[in-house]
Each structure stands twice: as C-alpha cells, then as structure tokens.
Amino acid sequence: MTASGELSIGGNSDIVLVRQRVRAAAVEVGLSLVDQTKIVTAASELARNALVYAGGGRVRIEIVRNGVKMGLRLAFDDDGPGIPDVDQALTDGWTTGNGLGLGLSGSRRLVDDFDLRSAPGEGTRVTVTKWAR
Amino acid sequence: MDRVPVLKLGDILIVSIQVDLQDQGVLALQEDLADAVVATGARGVIIDITAVEIVDSFIGRMLATIASISRMLDAETIVVGMRPAVAITLVELGLSLGGVRTALNLEKGVALLNHLGGAQIATTAR
Numbered sequence: 001m002t003a004s005g006e007l008s009i010g011g012n013s014d015i016v017l018v019r020q021r022v023r024a025a026a027v028e029v030g031l032s033l034v035d036q037t038k039i040v041t042a043a044s045e046l047a048r049n050a051l052v053y054a055g056g057g058r059v060r061i062e063i064v065r066n067g068v069k070m071g072l073r074l075a076f077d078d079d080g081p082g083i084p085d086v087d088q089a090l091t092d093g094w095t096t097g098n099g100l101g102l103g104l105s106g107s108r109r110l111v112d113d114f115d116l117r118s119a120p121g122e123g124t125r126v127t128v129t130k131w132a133r
Numbered sequence: 134m135d136r137v138p139v140l141k142l143g144d145i146l147i148v149s150i151q152v153d154l155q156d157q158g159v160l161a162l163q164e165d166l167a168d169a170v171v172a173t174g175a176r177g178v179i180i181d182i183t184a185v186e187i188v189d190s191f192i193g194r195m196l197a198t199i200a201s202i203s204r205m206l207d208a209e210t211i212v213v214g215m216r217p218a219v220a221i222t223l224v225e226l227g228l229s230l231g232g233v234r235t236a237l238n239l240e241k242g243v244a245l246l247n248h249l250g251g252a253q254i255a256t257t258a259r
Contacts, residue, residue, distance in 0.1 A: 012155045019153060019187065037187055037218035041226060044189040048156075092227055102190045106226035 003028045004063055009047050009076075010056045018047040018059055022074065025061050029072045030132045039072055039130040042107040046076045046126050049103045053096075054080020054124065064129065071112075071131040076124075083118040090116070137162050139169045145246060146170065146208075147239070149181035159195045166199055170206045177246035178203050181239055183214030193228040200233045209249055211235065213242040 003025030007018055022043040026036040043059070050057035057078030064071045083089045090108065095101035104126070108114040111128040118124035135158045140147045146169050148162065166178060180196065182188065188196070200210040213236045223230065236242035 012157060016153050016155055023186070034218045034221055037216075037222045038225065041187045041189050041222050044187060044191075045226075048189070048191060100190050100194055100228070102227045106190060106228070109225050109227070110222065 004061055006058055006060045008056070008058045009050050009078075012051070015044060015047045015051065019044050021061060022072070025063060025072050026130070029063055029070045029130075031072065031130060032133065035130055035133070038110040039074070039128070042110040042128055042130075043074055045103040045107045046074070046128070049126075050076055050078045050080070050124075052099070054078030057123075066131070069131050071129050073127065073129045075127045078125075079123040082120045082122050082124055083116075084120050086116055086118055089118075136165070139165055141169075141173055141175065144174075144176040145179060145243065146173065146175045146177070147179045147181065149184070151184045153186070154192070156191060159192055163195055163199055163202070167202050167206065170203055170208045175208050177249075178208050178210040179239065179242045179246070180210065180212050181214045181242075182212060182219070183216075183238075185219065186216070188215075188219050188223055188228075190226060190228055193223060193226075193230060197230055197233050209234065209246060211242040211245055213237065213239050 007021060009018065019040050023036060023040050026039050047059060057076060060075040062073045064073045088094055090105050092105045093101040107128065112131050113129040115127040135152050135154060137148050137150055170178065196212055203210045211234045215235060236245050
C-alpha cells in the first residue's frame with residue numbers, strides 16, 4: 001500500500017502531482033481505466049478548488065476496504081474562507097471564481113461517495129470515494 | 134514550464150500534447166496558438182490529445198477557448214485522438230465541449246479540415 005499518503009497543495013505543479021499520485025493509487029486499488037480517469041479528473045478539480053478558493057490545502061490519499069470491496073478515498077482539506085451555502089456551491093454552473101462552476105458538482109458525479117463539509121471561516125473538507133467493481 | 138511545440142504543415146497548425154500540462158502550460162499554449170495562427174495565416178488547427186490521460190474542466194475550457202479564438206482569426210480547430218475514458222468522464226463532468234469539432238485521429242482531422250475548405254496540405258495532393 002505504497003500509494004497512500006498525504007500531499008500538500010500549494011501551487012500549480014502540485015495539481016499535476018496530485019493527479020499522478022491518485023492515478024498510481026487508483027491502479028493499485030484495481031479501478032477500471034474509466035474509473036481511474038474519473039477519480040483522477042475529480043482529484044484535479046478538487047485540488048484546483050483548494051488552490052483557487054483557499055490559496056492551498058492538502059489531500060489525504062487512502063486505500064479503503066468495505067468487506068471484499070477495495071476503494072480509493074481522497075480527503076481534500078483547506079483552511080480557506082469556507083462555503084456559506086453548500087447546496088448552492090453544488091449547483092452546476094454556480095461559481096464565485098471565473099471557472100465553469102463544474103468543479104464540485106461535476107466531481108460529485110464522477111465518484112461513488114461524496115461528502116462536503118464547510119462553514120464560513122472554518123475551511124472546507126471534501127471527501128470522495130471510488131469503489132472497485 | 135513545459136511548452137508544447139506548434140508544428141506547421143501546409144495551411145494547418147498541429148499541436149500534440151504529450152505531457153501532463155500544468156495550468157500555466159495550458160494558458161501558454163492558448164497564446165502560442167493564437168500568435169501562430171496570425172503569423173502563418175493558417176486555416177486550420179489540430180490539437181492531438183491522444184496522449185492526454187485526463188481532461189478536466191480547466192483543460193476542457195482551454196480547448197473551447199482555443200476553438201473560439203481560432204475561429205475569430207479565421208481558422209477552424211479540430212481536437213483529435215480523445216480517449217474513450219476521457220470522453221465518458223467529460224460528459225459525466227458536465228462538459229460537452231459544444232463548439233469544438235472533433236475527429237477520431239489526425240488523419241481524419243486533416244480530412245475534415247480539407248472538407249471544410251480552405252486548408253490544404255501538400256500531402257493530400259496526389
């Protein structure tokens with residue numbers, strides 16, 4: 001289980017690094033090529049969100065097990081301003097930045113489990129899991 | 134920073150993205166291509182993403198922006214070589230890349246540009 005670990009997200013080059021590490025972990029878990037692509041894409045969106053909206057953060061990459069099923073869990077944490085209205089933030093096309101507003105809502109569609117915790121002034125934690133089929 | 138080379142073949146500019154590009158690299162490509170379209174008077178731009186393992190919303194938006202910029206500069210853009218897993222993921226992400234023409238591979242992309250008119254490369258004249 002070498003692919004597990006924590007990475008800090010402090011600059012653009014870290015987004016590339018997150019993609020590479022998540023890809024390696026997804027291969028290790030045995031995700032299909034399409035599922036690898038989905039979780040790496042979600043990781044790219046969430047890492048960029050942490051960078052753009054919170055000035056940086058970190059991600060914990062973890063291989064998890066549920067009975068006989070293996071999964072890949074990514075927990076993105078930041079100490080940014082937090083999200084006042086989580087429902088609104090999860091709406092397609094909603095953005096306070098200059099992106100497309102697909103980062104959060106799109107990432108949710110790409111994974112099996114999605115959990116978003118945030119409050120103003122308390123940062124944001126997004127946890128996503130993709131299970132091997 | 135990685136910079137993607139822009140190749141010229143007849144009236145067509147070809148870029149093939151071979152590395153996992155950082156966001157600045159993506160933005161630099163946008164500017165390099167706009168400059169190259171004007172400098173060469175190219176009528177078509179082909180972006181080969183055969184080697185690209187993921188297209189997230191940032192890269193997707195860049196592809197759409199390049200297509201819009203080129204069109205304004207009188208050139209058509211064709212994205213070629215998208216992997217099936219990338220296509221599936223893009224649609225699920227919610228990015229349909231409307232306005233971006235695609236072809237399965239470089240050869241079909243060149244044929245499409247020739248069909249659209251304007252662009253001609255020497256190798257197509259037999």
